[in-house]
Amino acid sequence: MVASEAPLVFNDTACRSDSHDHHTVLDHVTFIVTNPERVKSARMTICRNPVPLNELDVARELARPETKRRFVRSLFDTIEGSYDCFTRWFSLGMDARWKRRLVRLVSERTAPGGRMLDLATGTGDIAAAICSGRPETTVVAIDLSIPMLRRGLRGSQSRYLAAVADMAVLPYPARFFASVTAGYAFRNAPEHSVALAEAFRVLEPGGWLATLDFYLPESIFWRRLFVGYLRGSGRLIGRMLHGAPESYGYISSSLQRWMTAAEFSEALRGTGFEIAVEHRMLHGGIAIHVARRP
Ligand SMILES: C[S@@+](CC[C@H](N)C(=O)[O-])C[C@H]1O[C@@H](n2cnc3c(N)ncnc32)[C@H](O)[C@@H]1O
Numbered sequence: 001m002v003a004s005e006a007p008l009v010f011n012d013t014a015c016r017s018d019s020h021d022h023h024t025v026l027d028h029v030t031f032i033v034t035n036p037e038r039v040k041s042a043r044m045t046i047c048r049n050p051v052p053l054n055e056l057d058v059a060r061e062l063a064r065p066e067t068k069r070r071f072v073r074s075l076f077d078t079i080e081g082s083y084d085c086f087t088r089w090f091s092l093g094m095d096a097r098w099k100r101r102l103v104r105l106v107s108e109r110t111a112p113g114g115r116m117l118d119l120a121t122g123t124g125d126i127a128a129a130i131c132s133g134r135p136e137t138t139v140v141a142i143d144l145s146i147p148m149l150r151r152g153l154r155g156s157q158s159r160y161l162a163a164v165a166d167m168a169v170l171p172y173p174a175r176f177f178a179s180v181t182a183g184y185a186f187r188n189a190p191e192h193s194v195a196l197a198e199a200f201r202v203l204e205p206g207g208w209l210a211t212l213d214f215y216l217p218e219s220i221f222w223r224r225l226f227v228g229y230l231r232g233s234g235r236l237i238g239r240m241l242h243g244a245p246e247s248y249g250y251i252s253s254s255l256q257r258w259m260t261a262a263e264f265s266e267a268l269r270g271t272g273f274e275i276a277v278e279h280r281m282l283h284g285g286i287a288i289h290v291a292r293r294p
Pocket residue numbers: 069072073076119120121122123124125126142143144145148165166167168182183184185188189190
């Protein structure tokens with residue numbers, strides 16, 4: 001459990017009160033809250049029903065933080081069953097390698113016993129990998145999508161604590177974690193600058209943030225090919241698996257509105273972080289950043 005010095009309240013009533021929501025039975029998910037003000041806004045976010053993707057205009061949904069949050073949650077609520085398999089096959093197994101590298105880079109920098117937070121954990125690959133290498137560590141894993149969290153916990157032997165929370169409004173006190181990890185997270189945030197500031201806030205001084213994500217390649221030629229490939233194949237698979245091209249075409253839609261790996265380093269510096277690692281893969285289409293809160 002999370003160390004007892006923290007003022008933690010465990011509360012699983014947030015969605016049970018909404019009897020129309022299909023998220024009524026919350027057998028495995030633990031709601032971890034520390035600040036009633038923050039919980040209020042987290043509740044407002046998570047208790048709305050997901051909206052069918054085909055009814056949404058993606059460009060309009062991604063244009064504003066509130067609609068982007070709703071769209072992204074509906075998206076991941078829809079694809080939770082296929083996400084792991086898709087990620088493995090679509091990346092030809094590379095995703096598992098990138099995540100192992102991320103986990104190694106952050107684990108070797110984090111003192112034993114330090115609390116770790118995995119943002120937008122989804123089905124918990126990163127949180128589970130950290131737990132298996134560090135049995136003494138408390139790993140908290142948050143996500144907005146209850147189906148994704150549950151999928152990860154189903155049959156999992158991992159001891160990470162899953163919590164429903166918005167990375168833009170983290171329900172934890174300042175300087176609470178020794179490290180924060182984020183796999184494909186900030187690109188999906190309602191506003192990445194707000195989520196980065198939250199990650200900075202909850203890290204203790206000297207703490208580490210490690211991220212893995214897609215970026216726009218610097219080379220315009222490769223960028224067109226890379227984004228075009230993600231768009232074409234993503235939309236095809238999305239149509240085949242979910243009858244909704246945007247369910248996997250979303251990767252390219254979000255990427256087109258995103259930034260290069262170098263620009264993300266700048267955003268980290270602008271938040272106050274010092275960059276220790278900027279490791280680009282696939283010619284800048286994927287990158288791992290490791291940054292320290294001074
Ligand atoms: C592409 S998945 C990444 C999952 C996992 N981190 C991985 O590396 O495979 C993105 C996740 O971000 C979550 N997410 C999106 N917006 C969020 C937010 N504002 N707060 C918390 N999680 C969010 C989604 O529900 C989804 O599970």
